[in-house]
Amino acid sequence: MRRKFCSELTFPSVQSLLPEFTHEQLQLLVILMAFVIVLIFESLYANNERSLKTFQQNYLTNIILFIFNSILMSLLSVYSLLTIADQYSTEGLLSRISNPVVKIVVSFMLLDLTLYFWHKANHTFSFLWMFHKVHHSDPSFNxxxxxxxxxxxxxxxxxxxxxxxxxxxxxxxxxIISEAAITVFVIFHHMDISVPGEKWLGRIIIVPYLHKAHHSVRREEHDRNYGAVFSIWDRIFNTMIEIKPAEIGLKYVKARSFMELLLFGFVRVYP
Incomplete structure (x- = not known):
């Protein structure tokens, strides 16, 4: 009887014990974990000394903007990327690849290439730059x-x-894997630190010193280094630059408050 009773017991799977997260919640969790780790490293090894006032103002404005965007995206999202993937994962160009490892690698590389061209488009077309310039308006780099x-x-x-x-x-x-990896990389290459072996690593991936050049006030410098993860796209398409920018941000644009940044996104200028 005891054996029979034990055999009839059912145990919940690991997956059923874990809460179900939406795509937005998963991304938020990864961002928060990565940001806390990065913040610790940056506070210990930052290249530039920053006053407490500048530190507080910069971080507070950017974090408030992040919270606002997270709430808004959650409210506006009818179909998350995970829902779309559920519906179309068997119908696309990569659906014929049976090897899961190959499919992950190819998918990730193509996503990074897509984001490279999308980033470049944000610098090329005035309508897209109108919103993207908010990101470049930060007078510091962290x-x-x-x-x-x-x-x-x-x-x-x-x-x-x-x-x-x-x-x-x-x-x-x-x-899920791609979003998590790219999120971590984007936070990483905005760190104001020097990475050991960064010159060698920069031949493969985007590291802080490469992306810092992308935030230069000079247009001929910030219209470079568009990669999100891999630097090979910038090298292939001749958009790579390796310099130490003299100044960060946009000309004639100083630090702005949260509301000013929202409105600034609708101003058609290329400072």
Whole structure:
């Protein structure tokens, strides 16, 4: 009887014990974990000395913008990227690849290439730059700069990612892995630190010193280094630059408050 009783017992799976997260919640969790780790490293090894007032103002503005964007994106999202992946993962160009490892690698590389061209488009077309310039308006360069994004740019980027998922037929698991990895990389390459072996690493991935050049006030310098993860796209398409910028941000644009940044996103100028 005891053996029979034990055999009839059912135990919940690990997956059933874990709460179900939406795509936005998963991304938020990864961002918060990565940001805390990066903030610790940056506070210990930052290249530039910053006054407490500048530190507080910069971080507070960028974090408030991040919170606003997170809430807004959650309210506006009818279909998350994971929902789209569920519907189209068997119909895209990559659906014929049976090897899961190969599919993950190819999907991730193509997503990074897509984001390279999308980033370049944000610098090329005035309508897109109108919103993207909010990110470049930060007069300093630190991990919180990664969150200095206008909500319209985030919505447009989500549309680009959704199209990428539909066309390629990307699996839900691949979307989760890719989003997490790219999020961590974007926060990483906004860190104001020197990375050991960064010159060598910079031949493969985007490291802080490469992305810092992208935040130069000089247009001929900030219209370079568009990569999100891999630097190979910038080298292939001749958009790589390796310099130490004299000044960060946009000309004639100083630190702005949260509301000023939202309105600044609708101003058609290229300072």
């Amino acid at each position: 991990a919180s700069t990664a969150f200095r994004l206008h909500f319209v740019e985030l919505l447009l980027t989500a549309g680009v990612k959704a199209l990428y998922i539909v066309v390629l037929g990307v699996d839900k698991a691949v979307v």
